[in-house]
Amino acid sequence: MPYDTAVSEAWPVGTVTRAPAPDLADYDVISVNLSGGGDSFAAVHELMGAAQAAGVADRVWTFHATLGPADWPDVHDGAGRLHPGAAGMAAAQSLFCGVPAGRHLVGTKLTTGPEPVVYDLLTYTAAYGRFPRLGTRYCTRQFKEAVEEAAFTPVINQLKVTLGLAGAPTAVKLRRPVRRLKVLGLRAEESRARAERPAYRHVHRNGVRHVDEWSPVKAWTKDDVRALHARTGMPHHWTYDSRPGANDWLGTSRCSCSLCFLSARRDLLLGAARRPRYAALIARVEQVRGDTFRPDWSMAQLIEESKRPGAPEPGIVLADETPEFAHLERQVALALAQPPRRLPHLAARLPVLGDGCAATCC
């Protein structure tokens, strides 16, 4: 474990457990954010081991925020074997670690109005007029964190009654807030910001909920995560491989949105080559809105570079000929036909020095 986390692991302030790590029995509900990636699997595996030892495994829930066409989808390899996409992997990881299917929640952002439909991230970007940046990371806030909070609201409401904290699920005056521990697959090795983020910290409290956060695999290395997959036999997401089924970890370094503005350049070149139709749609939004996917690299440039000699071999090229993708294309075209909600000039000057998806899911 090469990372000395001693400095950032000082006694936490405001947490339910008054110690550097949580006592799981102190919490009413324990939720694990799953992206379908390797770090998420490590987190839920560690958490469930600790929860079983503490006799509170029945308090564990898992959650996956799906971003629809922005996620890596299910694919088949040359032998016809199915390799699940992000949502399928998240569900499989949860089940593998002993969380019953009924306690795995999946959420997605919907439009408002009388007949809500799925609101794709790229459609939102096209309507907004700017791509996400560190200072305006609406993708994480609106498509993951807000969706997660909404997904757990019924769980929290039910606990108010079953724990005897209030007489009705909708009550806002409780004997004490419902205590929730949010478990993330953050690792210090990934970035300085993650290394400095305490493994256990208090994040939010009001009259109804008290939320603390725990990253049980913060000190793990990438090799630790790979070794866990090998030891347990749990397959990893196909995008980590040079091609689906290769099992060589020579594909993308992260399993996040298939084209994430925080990704490393090699991952973006692989993403553009693996999903040319999606990359072209992003480039179309760039062209119409006058903003670029990142301040330093446009998607149009990445597409060009992904075709040059020496660019990483994609291993698979997705056709993206699904009804969901066709819907996305129509919605993006409709959004681009309207004036943007924000002008792009400010966003284009903001730097990209991210710590990965703050929802962590990625």
Ligand code: SF4
């Ligand atoms: S993976 Fe990247 S693009 Fe997707 S929500 Fe997270 S930060 Fe945003």
